Amino acid sequence: xxxxxxxxxxxxxxxxxxxxxxxxxxxxxxxxxxxxxxxxxxxxxxxxxxxxxxxxxxxxxxxxxxxxxxxxxxxxxxxxxxx
Numbered sequence: 001x002x003x004x005x006x007x008x009x010x011x012x013x014x015x016x017x018x019x020x021x022x023x024x025x026x027x028x029x030x031x032x033x034x035x036x037x038x039x040x041x042x043x044x045x046x047x048x049x050x051x052x053x054x055x056x057x058x059x060x061x062x063x064x065x066x067x068x069x070x071x072x073x074x075x076x077x078x079x080x081x082x083x
Contacts, residue, residue, distance in 0.1 A: 025076075033068065
């Protein structure tokens with residue numbers, strides 16, 4: 001049986017940012033690698049009770065490049081690019 005995960009969804013810049021709190025451990029790799037510095041730690045808590053991430057600083061600057069999704073070691077981020 002496949003479990004459907006709930007995601008926090010944010011419309012940002014050129015796409016949609018999905019964060020799966022059940023997977024995010026707050027390591028910050030996505031924040032470090034974001035070329036537009038769009039990501040920051042949020043008030044939401046992730047897997048280990050640590051701050052999760054969210055697009056918050058310059059949401060409109062997000063290019064939906066997908067680097068955050070690629071570097072996340074726990075597959076907690078999904079980027080959906082708009083056409």
